[in-house]
Amino acid sequence: MITLKAGRDRSRGDARAHLAAVHAGKGRTPLVRISIFSLRHYWQASLAIGATIVASVLQLMIPRLLGHAVDQAQNVLSAAAQGAEQALFWTAMTLLAVSVARGFFTLVQNYYSESVGHHVGYELRLAFYDKVQKLSYSYHDRVHSGDLITLGLLDLDGVRMFFSTGLVRVVLLAVLIGVGAFMLFTTDALLAMLALSFVPFVAWRSSAAQLTLRATWLVLQERLSVLTRVMEENLGGIRVVRAFSGQKFELGKFDAASKAALELAHRRVFIRVSNTSMMTFSFFAAMGLVLWVGGNKVIAGEMSVGTLASFLTFMTILQMPVRQLGLMVNSFARAATCGERFYAFIDEKIEIEDKPGSVPLAITQGTLRFEDVHFTYPGASHPTLTGVSFEARAGETIGIVGAPGSGKSTIAHLIPRFYDVTAGRITIDGQDVRDVTVESLRRRVGVVQQDSFLFTTTIENNIAYGDPWAKETKIEKAAESAQLHNYIVGLPAEYDTVVGERGVSLSGGQRQRLAIARSLVTRPSVLVFDDSTAAIDAGTEHRIRSAIRRFAKDRITIIIAHRLSSLMHADRILFLDDGQIAEQGSHEALLALGGRYKALYDLQTRPDEDIEIERAAQ
Amino acid sequence: MSVIEDDDREAAIPGQRPPRASVGSHRIEEEVFGKAYDPQTVRRIWAFVHPYRKKIYLSVAAVLVFTATQLAIPLTIGWAIDGGMVAGGDTANLLWAVVAFGVAVLLNFGASYVQETQVGTVAENVLFDMRRAMFAQLQRVSLSFMDKTEVGRLMSRLQGDVNSMQEFLETSVISVGDIVLLFGIVIVLLTLDPWLGLLTLVTMPVLFIVRIFWLPPAKRAFWAAHETNSLTNGAMAEGINGVRTVQNLERQKVNFDLYDDKAYHNLQTQLTGSKFAQVMVPIVDSLTGIAMATVVLVGGSLVLNGSLQVGVIVTFLFYIQRFFDPIRSLTMQYSIMQRAMTSGRRITEVLDLPVTITDKQDALVLTSDMDGSVAFHDVVFGYDPNRPVLKNVSFRVNPGETVALVGPTGSGKTSAMALVHRFYEVQGGAVLVGGHDVRNITQESLGEQVAMVLQEPFLFTGSVLDNIRYNKASATRDDVITAAKAVGAHEFIMRLPQGYDSQLEQRGSNLSLGQRQLLSFARALVADAKILVLDEATANIDSYTERQIQKALETLLEGRTGLVIAHRLATIRGADRIIVLQNGEKIEEGNHDELMALGGLYSRLYNMNYASFDDIPEDLVAQANAKAAST
Structure with missing residues (x-):
């Protein structure tokens, strides 16, 4: 029985050892790089290529042997051939042996060329995955996740398949056509020409058809993805559709998308079929010619029936590989374009990396300082932060508020170095965050993000995401602090309930609470809430805050929020306006100041009543 | 600092995988080892093939011709050899054999072209037809089914299952040829010798x-x-x-x-x-x-x-080259059939989903000259009939009036809203729109007269313009712009790269929640319905946008009958009348001042001074309830 449990095979080497190899041949064309990378598996590759040559030669022997057999059979009748029966026996045995051997060598050829492909695929996957994880936020902001997935699935496959469908096939065709043509031409030049006359035509049609099919396939995929999207959005937004009686409208959208795809699918059928039919026809036409001309030669006494038979069988043998020439051309075209995209990704510069000689972050006092920090997003014309300076000490809570786009979240992203500052510096206990190792920095800085990703696994694993060795009690404590424990124990499988895309779906507030619990487990020295309580009701938020406060003595807490009740208790509040700190101070001080903060406060409290929401929450 | 020693990560043993970690979430599909032939499923599949049956008959005929020529080609070669292909033989026989060969080749060409194009296009057509039938059925089935079903599961039926049916259709005609070829070879070989x-x-x-x-x-x-x-x-x-x-x-x-x-x-x-x-x-x-x-x-x-003649040997040798192909593809066909039957069954499951909500034969078309009132008469409703969510709820919303539905989570507000649109069928009582029972009105005209804004704004991929217009084909570009201006969305739309023609990516993920909300308001405004049913968003939006939304809401409700599931106190206070629901029952009704004077649940919740009723923790609601009950 084959099971799907991944076993841990001690004999396999360190997976990271493969990562460097993918950079071999940097700067060369993609096809060269793919070849270098594939041929690294030199003994498997040599076996595959060697076996291909032997198998092709063996295959070429079969028509010869059959021709001999026919001639020998004919000779049996003439009295002249005394040992004809003996000869027939040996021909039969050779034929058997050659067939068996050819089968064996074809097995070796196919298996090892596929094996090289699978190994290459495995290594490329690791390199790709590693790179995805290493590229910083600015790259992922720029590149759509769907495009990355295509890169890791389709482009990677195009590169992987190059050895078996491209390189090995070149050898196969070279030997079959080259050696085969040599054998035929030395036997009878005219007949050889006729026998091979179909080759150029089929080669041309098959390559042209494959390239057209590939081009239309790409368009078809696009049209099908439009159709998929129409269906997905319809089903996902079924309430809107029903509410606006949009069923007919939706069917219209579906039909339009469907028709576009269907038309192209039909066209592809015709392209494919007309080409294959023509190829078959040209092959048979050549065979008819060989039969007529060869038959006349036999009648004229210039050739034996056996030779004619061997010409005909040779043609049948050659037919299949020649037809597949198109696949080979396609494989080259595909590997060239896929390889270009794939290697462009692999060669992408990693913007945020450890400096040479960087040391782990050492926390002594636990003081965070922004020193005249400027930041502009890559490609943006306006700076997001201009000259932001502030200091936060262990145990302090800092609130950050401001209009959308004022740069609040950017501050959250700069501390753990999701981006690097454009000018100025950020230090923790005097160490510039760019001078310490990224890993040690991020372990000490926890950011609860606005829209935290929920992994499809158990709640327990999700909470322990940043510390998968965490003990159960620690996980439960974090969930309790995040006010999620009571909800979890009400679920059928409690902490083992699977959530996420394919599991129980959580509400926005529950997701945010889970993200909070997840950050609490890692016990960071700097904990940043990046507008991560928006979907949590004020009462629950208040309870989370009091629970967290108990452990916050050694920690800096930064709260970024729209809702003032979320941060009015902070030791200090920064009011950001267009990338600058416009006002700062405690809630009371800022109210007394009577500036922007006060105006926001008035906006948020009920216009006719001056009741503090904070009091309500307590 | 103490936190560092407490870090369990440091305990990691190199090479060992942590106990609470995994990557990926693919659900393993069960292996298919089902029946390869199920008459009932085959009958249903045949219904889809039926419109194209002439093409299928044609291609089966072509397959037979094709197979015959494949059998004939080696035979003619054998005949050519035995018909006097010896030194000094007769070329006339050879000529006839070659002519026969040529005829076979031409027939082979024609037959393979006809067969493959016909089968290929029919299979594609059937695939698209099946998908359309399923999609159309999903547009009709009741929402209670859609509520329970994951979109991903439906998509796999619309795509994966349909594809395996296509594969089956394509290969099944070819396997007819394979069977004929197999028997043909056997017969020819046995006849020859x-x-x-x-x-x-x-x-x-x-x-x-x-x-x-x-x-x-x-x-x-x-x-x-x-x-x-x-x-x-x-x-x-x-x-x-x-x-x-x-x-x-x-x-x-x-x-x-x-x-x-x-x-x-x-x-x-x-x-x-x-x-x-x-x-x-x-x-x-x-x-x-x-x-x-x-x-x-x-x-x-x-x-x-x-x-035996030498030519027969050559013929035999030619047949042997093609000998095993039919066996190989026929054994493969068995697995394809197994898969197709399973897929076929899943497809028919979707096609057979019951449509519970249909228009009556004499259903009337609701027009814009109806009065615009909404009334609930003793409405009883539950997703599970044994556990009613609404219990004998009656109220009336007069034309032009705005009524706020309030109540703690689970009180039945959302269900009441869905019933106005007849998303579900009531179990008792009736819901009246414009004085007519919703069951007597065509669903389409009901949708045209009742606009709905959902709590979570849902946008479609496409331009901003198309999203606001949605299926109101008569709306002009100016209508759309007017609506966007009225709800205050015009400014941010104009800031998008192509203004109203900007494409929304992935359901508007390039817009903020507040902006999406405003677009969904504009959509409702363009629909220009007499009645507006609205579920206010609970998520916290920044104060600036929220202000805009409040203003937009006022614009939206102007001159319309409004039924609003209200979360924000400002909205609630602005309503003409407030209906308080709890556990599926209407417990209080009146305007803000009346309800405050009443001193019931509403006044208690209001006095807790939360920004929204939904913010109030459950235990406090329970307390308020207890107090309200005791007074």
Whole structure:
């Protein structure tokens, strides 16, 4: 029985050892790089290529042997051939042996060329995955996740398949056509020409058809993805559709998308079929010619029936590989374009990396300082932060508020170095965050993000995401602090309930609470809430805050929020306006100041009543 | 600092995987080992093929011709040889044989073209027809089904299952040809020479038996390779989609190792799959070798006896080259049929979903000159009939009036709203719109007169313009712009790169929640319905946008009958009347001042001074309830 449990095979080497190899041949064309990378598996590759040559030669022997057999059979009748029966026996045995051997060598050829492909695929996957994880936020902001997935699935496959469908096939065709043509031409030049006359035509049609099919396939995929999207959005937004009686409208959208795809699918059928039919026809036409001309030669006494038979069988043998020439051309075209995209990704510069000689972050006092920090997003014309300076000490809570786009979240992203500052510096206990190792920095800085990703696994694993060795009690404590424990124990499988895309779906507030619990487990020295309580009701938020406060003595807490009740208790509040700190101070001080903060406060409290929401929450 | 010693991560043993970590979430599909033939499913599939039956008949005829020519080609070669192809023989016979060969080749060309184009296009058509039938059915089935069903599961039926049906249709006509070819070869060989034929054919059942034993483990191996591949790809997709969280929580190293486990396991299963696939090659080649050797050896001695001609040997050798193809594809066809039957059953399941809400035959069309009132008469409703969500609820919303529905979570507000639109059927009582029972009105006209704004704004991929217009084809560009201006969305739309023609990516993920909300308001405004049903958003939006939304709401409700599930106190206070629901019952009704004076649940909740009723923790609601009940 084959099971799907991944076993841990001690004999396999360190997976990271493969990562460097993918950079071999940097700067060369993609096809060269793919070849270098594939041929690294030199003994498997040599076996595959060697076996291909032997198998092709063996295959070429079969028509010869059959021709001999026919001639020998004919000779049996003439009295002249005394040992004809003996000869027939040996021909039969050779034929058997050659067939068996050819089968064996074809097995070796196919298996090892596929094996090289699978190994290459495995290594490329690791390199790709590693790179995805290493590229910083600015790259992922720029590149759509769907495009990355295509890169890791389709482009990677195009590169992987190059050895078996491209390189090995070149050898196969070279030997079959080259050696085969040599054998035929030395036997009878005219007949050889006729026998091979179909080759150029089929080669041309098959390559042209494959390239057209590939081009239309790409368009078809696009049209099908439009159709998929129409269906997905319809089903996902079924309430809107029903509410606006949009069923007919939706069917219209579906039909339009469907028709576009269907038309192209039909066209592809015709392209494919007309080409294959023509190829078959040209092959048979050549065979008819060989039969007529060869038959006349036999009648004229210039050739034996056996030779004619061997010409005909040779043609049948050659037919299949020649037809597949198109696949080979396609494989080259595909590997060239896929390889270009794939290697462009692999060669992408990693913007945020450890400096040479960087040391782990050492926390002594636990003081965070922004020193005249400027930041502009890559490609943006306006700076997001201009000259932001502030200091936060262990145990302090800092609130950050401001209009959308004022740069609040950017501050959250700069501390753990999701981006690097454009000018100025950020230090923790005097160490510039760019001078310490990224890993040690991020372990000490926890950011609860606005829209935290929920992994499809158990709640327990999700909470322990940043510390998968965490003990159960620690996980439960974090969930309790995040006010999620009571909800979890009400679920059928409690902490083992699977959530996420394919599991129980959580509400926005529950997701945010889970993200909070997840950050609490890692016990960071700097904990940043990046507008991560928006979907949590004020009462629950208040309870989370009091629970967290108990452990916050050694920690800096930064709260970024729209809702003032979320941060009015902070030791200090920064009011950001267009990338600058416009006002700062405690809630009371800022109210007394009577500036922007006060105006926001008035906006948020009920216009006719001056009741503090904070009091309500307590 | 103490936190550092407490970090369990430091306890990690190199090379060992942490206990609470995994990557990827692909659900393993069950292996298909079902029936290969199920008459009922076949009948349903046939219904889709039926419109194209003439093409199918044509292609079956073409397949028969094609197969006949394939059988004829080696025969004509044999005839050519035996018809006097010896030194000094007669060229006339050769000419006839070559002409026969040419005719066979032409027929072969025509037949293969007809057969493949017909089958190919019919299979595509059937695929699209089936998908459309399912999609159209899903537009009609009740929402209670859609509520329970994951979109992903439906999509896999609309795509995966339909594709395996297409594969089945394409291959089944070809397998008709294979069967004919198989019998044809057997008959021709036995006719040409019974003894030689029989001896050669002995190898055929050998392959058949070998394949029967080979198929189950090979299928399992292929399936394992396929599934581990999906698992690995699933983990990769997750790594891409969750990359920010991964970097945030420094999971790269752990994830790399876990991903490596999956990828390595896939490598192993792929190699096993390759072994299974390739092991057939030497077997087939050896059997071919045995058959050829037999023909040469036995055929040769028969020639010696004078009972066989050389041309027949050549014919035999040609047949042997194609000998095993039909067996190979027929055994494959069996798995394809198994898969197709399972898919067919799943497709018919969707097609047979009951449509519970339909228009009456004499249903009337609601027009814009109706009065615009909404009334609930003793409405009883529950998703599970034994557990009613609404219990004898009655109220009336007069034309032009705005009524706020309030109440704690689970009080039945959302259900009441859905009933106005007849998303579900009431179990008792009636819902009246414009004085007519919603069950007596066509669903389409009801949708035109009742606009709805959902709590979660849902946008479609497409331009801003198309999203606001949605299916109101009569709305002009100016209508759309006017609506957008009225709700205050015009400014931010104009700031988008192409203004109203800007494309919204992935359901408007390039817009903020507040902006999406405003677009959904504009959509409702363009629909220009007499009645507006609105579920206010609970999520916290920044104060500036929220202000805009409040203003937009006022614009939206102007001159319309409004039924609002209100969360914000400002909205509630602005309503003409407030209906308080609790546990599916209407417990209070009146305007803000009246309800405050009443001193019931509403006034107690209001006095807690939360910004929204939904913010109030459950235990406080319970307290308020207890107090309200005691007074």
